Amino acid sequence: MQRVMADSRMLYHSPSAGFPAMQSFVKPIKSRADLVLGRFQTLFAKGLLVLLWLSLFGHVSAPAALPPSKISIVVDDNFPPYAFRTEEGALQGIIIDQWRVWEKRTGVTAEIHGMDMNEAVRRMKAGEFDVIDSIVKTSERAAFLDFGRPYVTIETPIFFRSSISGVKDIPSLRGFPVAARLGDTVVKLLQENNITPMMLYNNHEALITAAYENKVNVFVVDKTPAQYFLQKMGISSEFRMTDAVSLGEFHRAVHRGRPELLKLVEKGFDDVGARELAAIEKKWFGQTLDQHPYLRSLGYAALAFVSLVTLLLSWNWILAGQVRIRTKALQEREEQLRLSVKHSPAAIAMLDRDMKYLVVSLRWMEDYRLGTEPIIGRSHYDVFPEIPPHWVEIHHRCLAGAVEKCDDEKFVRLDGSTDWIRWEIRPWHLADGAIGGIIIFSEDITRRKQAEMTLRASEAKFRTLIESASDGILVTDTSGALLEVNAAACQLLGFPREELLRMGFVGVVAHGETQRILHEVSRLSEGEVMRSEWTCRRKDGSHFLAEVSATVLPNGHLQCIMRDITQRKLAEEKIREQASLLDKAQDAIIVCAPENFGILYWNRSAERLYGWKMNEALNHSQRELLNRDSAQFLIVVKALEEHGEWAGELIQHDKSGRAVVVESRWTLIRDTNGRPKSILSINTDITERKQLEQQFLRAQRMESIGTLAGGIAHDLNNVLAPIVMSIELLKLQEKSQQKQGILETIESSAQRGADLVKQVLSFARGVEGRQLAVQVGHLIKEIEKIADETFLKTISVRSDIASGLWLVQGDPTQIHQVLLNLCVNARDAMPGGGSLLISAQNSMMDEQCAAMTPGACPGPYIHIMVEDNGSGMPPEVMERIFEPFYTTKDIGKGTGLGLSSVLAIVKSHHGFMRVESEVGKGTRFHVYLPAHMSAPVSEAQTAHAELPRGSGELILVVDDEAAVQQITKQTLETFGYRVLLAANGAEAVTIYSSRRDEIAMVLTDMMMPVMDGPATIQVLMRMNPQICIVAASGMNAEGMEEKAASAGVKNFLPKPYTAETLLKTIDEILHAAGRC
Missing domain, CATH: 3.30.565.10 (Histidine kinase-like ATPase, C-terminal domain)
Structure with missing residues (x-):
């Protein structure tokens, strides 16, 4: 046991310098147990070193597993605690952790994206993701998705402010503005129950924020995220909730027609197991707080009892207790060591001298795609049977005491894919100093290697772009030294690359420009782009005007892109000269782009005609600015496409909205290759001319109306004449006041009608009325x-x-x-x-x-x-x-x-x-x-005098209207005259020739068939120059009166005339002629 402990101490005091993670893992063990405990620790450490050695060796020499695969998953990122974001924006929650465990079980990379569920469903339907999680199954979604088994039930209650009462179910919400989340199934439930108005929000946080701002008082959303945000915003005490009014279930779903993917997803979570999934939920939901204080009291009593027993029996088992304590410490240390290796972020394997695994980390299993099958106790060469020979030699050297490592080595898998690894192998020693095995550290650096290669490729591409650019590019440091120039800059400035780099930035600009340019550059901040025009000098001493775009790079260097615009400036000056000539033109001249009709040129006459200044009109579409009649404009466009030109009249609008009529000529300008280059339009203002034309047409119309009115007036006057004259006769015959009143009404109406006819003539012919x-x-x-x-x-x-x-x-x-x-x-x-x-x-x-x-x-x-x-x-x-x-x-x-x-x-x-x-x-x-x-007093106010009477004088009445003849005859006879009638001039001449000595006066109409009034007057005047003639007409009075006067007649009666007017006129004429 002491030997194993000694080997362990050696391991801990010789960590890998290249793997910082292991430095925290293999730390010195300060405490030491007795001989038995030390022996146990030594054996454990030996086994750990052996496992670590085998792990590293196996990573390098392992046969390639199945081809790597990756799927993309999209979730609702606003559904705590299942899926939501940290303050930094990273995804977290139950679903995220469960997918990470799923990755380890399946070996498939899960790329998780988070967004609003409505957006997730839309983009899932568009085919952007493989799997959608945290989705509730609906008939619409089932049309394009295959759903897995439901894995959690979501309750949806009604939340309402504490001040509101009577809310218990969906029907009780009628009359309340209700908020819900857009796309939730409860929205359809609210609509079916006619709950209005509804306020829909994209996610839970936006809805609860609205409640926080007192914009929402009642809402129906999922219970768990609502409680989370209510607590987070500190307003949970302000709301109450009902029992669930709707239950939903979370599913995982894939596109229809991909059963193999759905099977992979479902099997992966089956392999994870319900216990581990439940542990993840427990971590996020937490544990129930102790709500039974009496249990604690019972515990305290039990503890007191145990303490008492312990005090009584301590002398029996104090030694055994010390052993147990040390044994427990050893077990804890062993467990810590095992967990440290297992959960190390590095791939670690410890192997014994027979190359059998003692300890491996989970990362080792993942990196070498070994699945979940246990490999502890198995030979490294059994796990990787096709290991290359050179790795066996490396293992032997390390078992002999050597330390081997490599910072980047290509690793070709069996499927042909290439990864890059960084590895280190070193021996571990027993307590007696003998080598107990090897420990292998490895790290998959494929992504870093790919990033480095991508960066080198990008730098090469950037270099190619810079060198092939037609604009000159210069890069300087903060001191103004040129660090890099491209070929275009050398050609533009006339210097070889080496000489240009030695000159520095100041050497390429004209001397008089240096201070201004340095001042402009000094004000630039990182990422800001400055556009300016600099005067630069060439090697031959000549100067040119350059358009420069300068920006400060992240490393503080200044990058300048320059282009020679000398010729462009000369062309612009020439254009300005030509434009000044065009500005003197009286017509509005406009040049616009053919693709969008954006205005490129706008002369002074266009400014005067339309009201917009050039800077206001440039780049605006001529169609939107001037031509509001789209149909008219489309005709012009079609003509330009088919014929290249168009001419005609257009109705346009100026800045104030006033309609402007222009005579317009449009021409499509093409470049040398025949492609449309611009559209030239020349517009002449003809608004005033068109108004004059309208006035002329109106004048013609008025003249036509006057002619028509004259004809109508003649007929109407002939109709009114008998009515007006007959009234005087009727008034003489009627003594009843009532009937006299009726006759006066008729007389007034008839006279008003006659006056209206005169007014029509006056309006149509401009005749002034009576004063x-x-x-x-x-x-x-x-x-x-x-x-x-x-x-x-x-x-x-x-x-x-x-x-x-x-x-x-x-x-x-x-x-x-x-x-x-x-x-x-x-x-x-x-x-x-x-x-x-x-x-x-x-x-x-x-x-x-x-x-x-x-x-x-x-x-x-x-x-x-x-x-x-x-x-x-x-x-x-x-x-x-x-x-x-x-x-x-x-x-x-x-x-x-x-x-x-x-x-x-x-x-x-x-x-x-x-x-x-x-x-x-x-x-x-x-x-x-x-x-x-x-x-002067109005005629209407003149008192009526007694009407004059005749003494049997014979009057010849000539009129083609029988009614006028009869009423005139009756009137004259009533007042003492005799009457002869003639229907036209020819009859009148015949009658007058036979009875000229008896006829005292002729009353003739001016418009009659066969022979009209003027002709009749001329014949009668030749027959008797002293004849008394009175002319009458219902046509234009002044015109007819002039004709009568030209024929020698001095007396004229405009129709309709009253009996009073007729009798007074006849009496005055006869008295003047001495015939009465």
Whole structure:
């Protein structure tokens, strides 16, 4: 036993200098047992040395096991304690430890990745991983995954704040905002129970953080991670939980169609065993605290009893106790030694002189892929039967006392793969100094070796890239000495490499640039890139401008990449000169890239036309900046692709959003190889020209409307004429006041219709209305009556007229039209009903107020306001309501002429308008008309005089309308005249030629078939130059009056005319001619 102990002491005092891990393992043993204990220790140490020796030898000479394999696993990294991350970001937890044990059992490397479960499922489905762990089985996931056996049940309760009561199950959550984890099966359960609203979070920590921030009061998540984060954030006391409302099970799953992989995973965990898996869970979940104090009391009593017995019997077994203590110490030391070797991070094997294993580390078993089969007591050469002969020689030398080692040796496995190992073999000695065996230390350095080879390959590649680079590359140290230059730098500067390296950094820059460049470089920090332009000098003394990118490398050296840009600068200067010429062009010139239409050039005219400065427009897509009409732009692009050019009109938009019409010419520019290089577009602003064209078209349309209106007016006047004249006759025959009132209404309506026809002609032909003194209050009352009788009953119409309202000088019919149009628009804005207010008041406009109001002059005004509480108008509609033909009504329901006519009439009366409107609240029109204190009295206010009567004079009436003939005949005969009728000029000439001496006057229409009025007048005037003729027409009064005057007729009646007008005109003419 003492011999074994002595050998052990020798082992501990001669650790491997090349393996620090063993230095902590083989430490001196201070205490010594008696002869028996020492002998036991010596034998144990001897066995340990033998095992370590065999282990190292076996690593080098072991036959290759099955080919190495590796699988990738993805887990939920936010599910403590099963899988979560440390503060440094490393994965930890039950699942991680279980997979590490699985690795040792299967020999397969498990590469574990952690992320949110939803992301893990998505990337697993995309094929990025082999296995997914901590996953709950669902029908959707089963469509592409094969699941293993469930290995743990996960409870999902409801968590709620302590201040909330009544939460016991899923239905009781209705009305509460409930949080859950995105993708959990409980989300579907909440949806099925109509639990809204739901707040979904990517992981448990984000959800509990929201609870910590008082954003969440109720949530349904997995119990274990929720409790972990609640405790971690110190808010567990603020929440209560129900029983589990859902149970889930963790599975491991693989892609469908890979049963061999699933079998490998499941078998590996079966081999680990339930006991070891349970131990891992116990480590993370901890042990239950003692909750039975009475057991401790019982223990104390038992301890007191044992102590008493021990005191009584101590003299019998004190010696035996000392032996037991020393024996136990020896066993503990032996166990410590065994565990130290077994769990050493190095591969260690201790063998005896017969090369049989005494002790091996787990790393030895893993590195040499020996599985779990015990090898203690077996020969190293039986474990590795195909060991090369040179290893046997090394073993023999070490058994003879030599120490062998190698820092990197290639190790070719049976499958042809190559690993690299670092190893050391040394003998261990017995107590008498004899060699008891060998101990082998080895380390797999394959990864380090591969990293070194990768680094050397990378350095070679980097060197090749530097040397083949077209830009000059220079590397300097902190003192400015050049450490490295490439061939391009030598060629650029004109120096041989050796001479350039001797010159230093300062020697390659122009003397005047040195201080500036050194200042720029001194401000650089590691990893920062500085771009600048330096003036450098060549060997021949010439200078060139270089574009330089400088950066500080991690080792503090400065790397500069330079490029000669002298020619580029000259080209840029030439381009600038050409650009200055293009800036003088009146057209907008734009050059853009063909692939994305990014703007490369933008001249001054483009700045003026579109509003963007060049620096604002450069690199922006012309399509996004100017061309909002994608369909129009695509036509241009297609034409460029097919023909290389396009010309036409485009609607573009400037910086303010205003539409701009341009006449555009596009040309595709190609390089010498025929590839598209750029797109040139030249745009001429034709917005104003297009507006003039629109105005011209509108003027033509108005002229057409005028022509149409004239024709309609003629027919309408012929229709109205008999009505207007017949009323006077009816009023003479009726004595009833009620019927007289009806006749007055008919007369007023007919006269209003006649006046409206005149207004249509006035608007279409620009004819100014009559200028009379008008009482606006009377017109408002009339409009109120019309609106009240004709508008929907759901619309309340009322007026508010100030007392003492001033007069307005103008055309009463036109003012009537203004009020009527505004009221009709108000009615259309209230389809569901509302209120309409028409008010008028006196208003005095001072100079200050007039200066602030367009179209206003200082003085007295009548302020008319038409207000409704209808739908209102948005600003964009208000800007255009006075434009001719602009309407927001459906097709066929509006012409767009109403408000333009209103504005035209108001302006013709030297007034102005204002509009106020708010969507949903209503609209208010303000009309200001100049007031006059004295003006001619309106015809409507003139008292009717008694109508003149005839004395049997014969009147020839010429008209093609039978109704006009008959009512005129009846009227004249009623008032004492005789009447002859003719349907056209030819009949009139015939009648006049036979009865010229009896006929006192001819009343003729100007437009008739066969022979019209002017021709008839000319014939009659030739027959009798002294004849009395009155011309009448329902067509344009001024035009017809001019024709009649040119034919020699001084008297003209515009249709429709009243009986009073007709009788007074005839009476005046006959008296003037002396025929009455």
